[in-house]
Amino acid sequence: MSELRFDGKVAIVTGAGHGLGRSHALELGRRGAKVVVNDLGGALDGSGASTTPAAEVTELIAKEGGEAIADAHDVATPEGAQALVDAAIERFGRVDIVVNNAGILRDKSFGKMSVEEFDAVLAVHVRGSYLVSRAAWPHMKEQGYGRVLMTSSPAGLFGNFGQANYSTAKMGLVGLAKTLGIEGAKNGIKANAIAPIAWTRMTESLLPAEFESKFTPERVTALVTYLVHESCETSGEVFSVGGGRVARVFVAEGPGFRQDDLTPEAVRDNWDAILAETPYLTPTTLGQQAGASMKAML
Numbered sequence: 217m218s219e220l221r222f223d224g225k226v227a228i229v230t231g232a233g234h235g236l237g238r239s240h241a242l243e244l245g246r247r248g249a250k251v252v253v254n255d256l257g258g259a260l261d262g263s264g265a266s267t268t269p270a271a272e273v274t275e276l277i278a279k280e281g282g283e284a285i286a287d288a289h290d291v292a293t294p295e296g297a298q299a300l301v302d303a304a305i306e307r308f309g310r311v312d313i314v315v316n317n318a319g320i321l322r323d324k325s326f327g328k329m330s331v332e333e334f335d336a337v338l339a340v341h342v343r344g345s346y347l348v349s350r351a352a353w354p355h356m357k358e359q360g361y362g363r364v365l366m367t368s369s370p371a372g373l374f375g376n377f378g379q380a381n382y383s384t385a386k387m388g389l390v391g392l393a394k395t396l397g398i399e400g401a402k403n404g405i406k407a408n409a410i411a412p413i414a415w416t417r418m419t420e421s422l423l424p425a426e427f428e429s430k431f432t433p434e435r436v437t438a439l440v441t442y443l444v445h446e447s448c449e450t451s452g453e454v455f456s457v458g459g460g461r462v463a464r465v466f467v468a469e470g471p472g473f474r475q476d477d478l479t480p481e482a483v484r485d486n487w488d489a490i491l492a493e494t495p496y497l498t499p500t501t502l503g504q505q506a507g508a509s510m511k512a513m514l
């Protein structure tokens with residue numbers, strides 16, 4: 217089988233100074249993409265900044281024979297996101313791929329979480345992914361080609377204690393990927409999301425020690441590399457990935473229960489039918505979901 221190559225393509229990877237983003241950037245560089253290695257260089261909670269992590273990964277790519285530039289802008293600000301995309305255009309003339317990966321944590325149980333802790337996490341994950349994708353969008357539309365990737369999380373898809381801010385942000389990214397997938401279709405732009413698990417500074421204190429050798433960032437990067445390749449036709453989908461396993465995660469709707477004169481009592485009395493999971497639908501647009509409700513009336 218032929219190798220997936222990225223010659224002539226330009227990729228922006230946010231938060232590429234450490235962990236998953238570093239692994240994605242190195243792999244895209246190895247496979248011929250010109251890479252913009254973005255990283256603010258702060259701590260896990262988003263405090264501080266440093267140009268070193270992005271510069272180190274950029275050097276590594278060059279050492280391996282690839283081409284990359286470092287960028288230390290904050291993706292959570294409109295100016296930072298714009299400057300990041302401008303840097304790609306100035307240096308490489310185009311932007312084909314945006315891997316939205318930058319992220320921070322401010323874990324607290326819901327009752328103890330401050331508004332600032334909630335907002336700070338949404339700012340990096342949701343606003344950051346939105347702002348960088350927004351700045352790249354006109355270039356992708358003009359060239360009739362683009363690949364956008366969102367980094368969601370099992371915490372967003374399924375919930376996790378102590379991560380109200382983070383799960384809100386990560387589920388938000390699923391909605392963003394789905395809508396960009398729909399809106400990008402006519403311009404050759406595909407957007408998808410991943411929900412990874414990997415041993416990084418974000419998870420090393422949470423995961424059992426034996427995960428280090430099994431849940432490597434590289435095992436997530438394999439999926440990311442395919443999703444942002446031109447041969448991947450899939451769009452608007454979400455995949456969980458970790459330790460070498462990849463699975464589609466889909467939002468499904470059960471068969472449901474319907475009656476014209478729906479009353480609270482009818483809801484109560486048919487609760488089991490309402491909770492039933494099969495046969496389920498997997499609408500890929502709001503229209504498809506509404507169509508199913510219409511069909512139930514016939």
Ligand code: NAI
Pocket residue numbers: 230231232233234235236237254255256257258259260262269289290291292317318319320340344367368369370411412413414415416417418419
């Ligand atoms: P990490 O902490 O090693 O990497 C995140 C990177 O983002 C850091 O290098 C950090 O400096 C950078 N960053 C943070 N705020 C930034 C900003 N405003 N602008 C630019 N760069 C910024 O963590 P890891 O694990 O590699 O996480 C990568 C992504 O994967 C994150 O979005 C995270 O939420 C997500 N994720 C990771 C999981 C895991 O198991 N490691 C699980 C689920 C999701």
